[in-house]
Amino acid sequence: MVFQAYRGKFNQKHPFWVMTVLIISFFVTPFSVMAAGDDDYLSALNQEAKKVGEKDATPEGSVSTGESRGNTVSRDTFETELKEKYAGSSLFYSKLPEATQEEIYLDYRDGVSISVLRKKIMDRFLHR
Amino acid sequence: MNMFKTVAAVSAVMFVLVGPLFGADEEVVVGAEGGVIPLYKDKPYLHVIHNGRSVKVQRVQDTDFELHGYFAKTSRQCPPFCLGPMEVNPLVKTVGELEVFHFMENQLRDGTGLLIDARTPEWHAKGTIPGSINVPFTTLSKSIDDLEMIEALEMFGGKPREKVGTMTKTLEQWGVLGDKNMTDKWDFTNCKELILWCNGPACGQSPRAIMGLLEVGYPPEKIHYYRGGMQVWQLYGLTTVN
Numbered sequence: 001m002v003f004q005a006y007r008g009k010f011n012q013k014h015p016f017w018v019m020t021v022l023i024i025s026f027f028v029t030p031f032s033v034m035a036a037g038d039d040d041y042l043s044a045l046n047q048e049a050k051k052v053g054e055k056d057a058t059p060e061g062s063v064s065t066g067e068s069r070g071n072t073v074s075r076d077t078f079e080t081e082l083k084e085k086y087a088g089s090s091l092f093y094s095k096l097p098e099a100t101q102e103e104i105y106l107d108y109r110d111g112v113s114i115s116v117l118r119k120k121i122m123d124r125f126l127h128r
Numbered sequence: 129m130n131m132f133k134t135v136a137a138v139s140a141v142m143f144v145l146v147g148p149l150f151g152a153d154e155e156v157v158v159g160a161e162g163g164v165i166p167l168y169k170d171k172p173y174l175h176v177i178h179n180g181r182s183v184k185v186q187r188v189q190d191t192d193f194e195l196h197g198y199f200a201k202t203s204r205q206c207p208p209f210c211l212g213p214m215e216v217n218p219l220v221k222t223v224g225e226l227e228v229f230h231f232m233e234n235q236l237r238d239g240t241g242l243l244i245d246a247r248t249p250e251w252h253a254k255g256t257i258p259g260s261i262n263v264p265f266t267t268l269s270k271s272i273d274d275l276e277m278i279e280a281l282e283m284f285g286g287k288p289r290e291k292v293g294t295m296t297k298t299l300e301q302w303g304v305l306g307d308k309n310m311t312d313k314w315d316f317t318n319c320k321e322l323i324l325w326c327n328g329p330a331c332g333q334s335p336r337a338i339m340g341l342l343e344v345g346y347p348p349e350k351i352h353y354y355r356g357g358m359q360v361w362q363l364y365g366l367t368t369v370n
Contacts, residue, residue, distance in 0.1 A: 041332070042248070042266070044208045049250040052198040085192065113190055 075105045089118045092125045100124050165189050167229055167366075176232045176259035178369055183258040185232065188365030199328075199362045209330045214355060216335045219348035222355050223323060225364065231323055231352075232259050241321040242284065246337035247358075255368045257325065257361055265326070265337035272313055272344045281344065285319040311345035323352045328359030 083090040093101060104124075108117055122128075165187045166172045173186035194200075214222055223231075228243070235241025236259050245252050245260040252262040263280055270277040278288065292300075292312055300310065309316040322341075326333035338351055362368065 041208050044205070045248055045333070046250060048204070048209070049248070049254065052251070052254045114192060115190070 075102075078105055078108055086114070086118060089121050093121050096121065096124055163189075165191070165365075168226055171229070174229060174233055176236060178258040178260075183367065183369055185229070185258055185367045193365060195363060195365075199359045204330060206330070208332065210332075211330050212332060212335055212355070216338045216353050217342060217348060220338055220342070220351045220353055221349075222353045224354070224356060225361070225366070227352070228257075228323060228325075228354055231321075235321050239320075241323070244322055244324045244334075244337070245326070246324045246334040247326045247331075248333070251327065251333075251358075253370075255358070255370050257358070258367055258369050260325075263337070265333040265340065268337035269340040277340075277344065281314060281319075281346070284322065284346070285316075286346070287315040287318075289313055289315050309347045314345060316345065316347050316350070319346065319350055321350050321352070322346075323354050325354035325357045328357035329355055330359075331357055 079090070079093070082093060093104065096104070104117055104121060107120065108114075112120075164172050167174065167185070167187060173184050175182045175184055177183070216222070231241055231243065236243060243257065243260045245256050245262045246265045246268065247262070248264050248266065249262060252260075252264075256262070263283075267276045267280055272278075282288070289310070289312070297312070307315075307317045309319070324334040324337050326335075334353060334357070338353055341351060342348060358368075
């Protein structure tokens with residue numbers, strides 16, 4: 001009885017189309033929210049994909065160190081790593097002319113393995 | 129100056145001759161045959177066809193190699209990039225690298241399987257696992273009537289069915305007719321085995337694709353989930369292609 005009275009008042013105050021809009025939005029809203037959620041996920045994925053450098057992946061069929069990969073590594077970093085891991089090679093590297101050092105670094109950046117580079121350092125040092 | 133050069137040259141010769149004895153920890157020999165780091169025991173590498181050409185899949189041979197770049201990251205924003213469970217669905221098998229290798233050499237080679245990179249094309253373009261084809265999760269999450277989904281299911285070996293009559297449907301439900309791998313709209317009897325993968329344990333793209341396939345009735349026993357994805361693949365120094 002109370003409900004009917006309330007409904008009567010509601011119908012007087014609010015026209016039919018308001019009720020229709022409310023009912024439609026009740027069904028549509030969950031799907032819109034879901035679609036918005038998917039859009040957010042896709043947008044986050046696209047943003048994240050931009051952070052991936054194209055050279056991050058392992059070179060195809062590579063037998064190289066992989067250290068070369070993405071060797072956006074600076075020459076200073078390369079030299080520091082060489083000093084830390086291969087003190088002997090680093091010493092001989094430091095005695096090489098600037099142009100040869102640059103050549104070794106460029107080889108490293110192009111993906112030549114560290115064992116090949118160490119041999120090259122010795123070869124250059126001994127003028128072989 | 130000359131003195132220094134002589135000493136350095138002698139040191140260099142000594143270094144080359146004696147170095148290997150002292151530097152054994154630097155040049156670690158792994159694997160039974162001459163320092164090759166195999167994919168797994170007695171399997172140095174394998175070949176897989178990618179975009180019509182043969183690609184050698186192997187591990188990085190330098191034991192000093194350390195991963196750099198995006199996939200070396202330990203953490204990403206969560207949500208949305210949260211660690212996912214081991215299983216996407218109890219009926220779908222989760223697989224590791226060895227199963228992927230076997231799949232490459234068997235199902236991929238004889239055409240009964242497909243390796244699916246379920247990531248969006250932006251990710252796929254930046255490097256993928258050899259032998260994979262890109263079918264983004266956005267396609268595999270679409271409804272069964274969507275053209276993209278229909279094309280994908282046909283590529284996976286599914287066959288669209290003619291309208292099924294009530295009698296046939298009832299007999300199929302009773303198990304008298306047809307195969308368990310049939311739905312009202314699709315016949316998945318001869319569909320291919322799939323391994324779906326994405327960026328790794330914190331990636332939701334392949335799980336979404338798998339859920340989409342299950343939704344349209346693709347047989348769960350024909351779907352496998354490689355949870356390690358690109359991150360673990362690269363962590364083990366395995367070959368990728370652009």
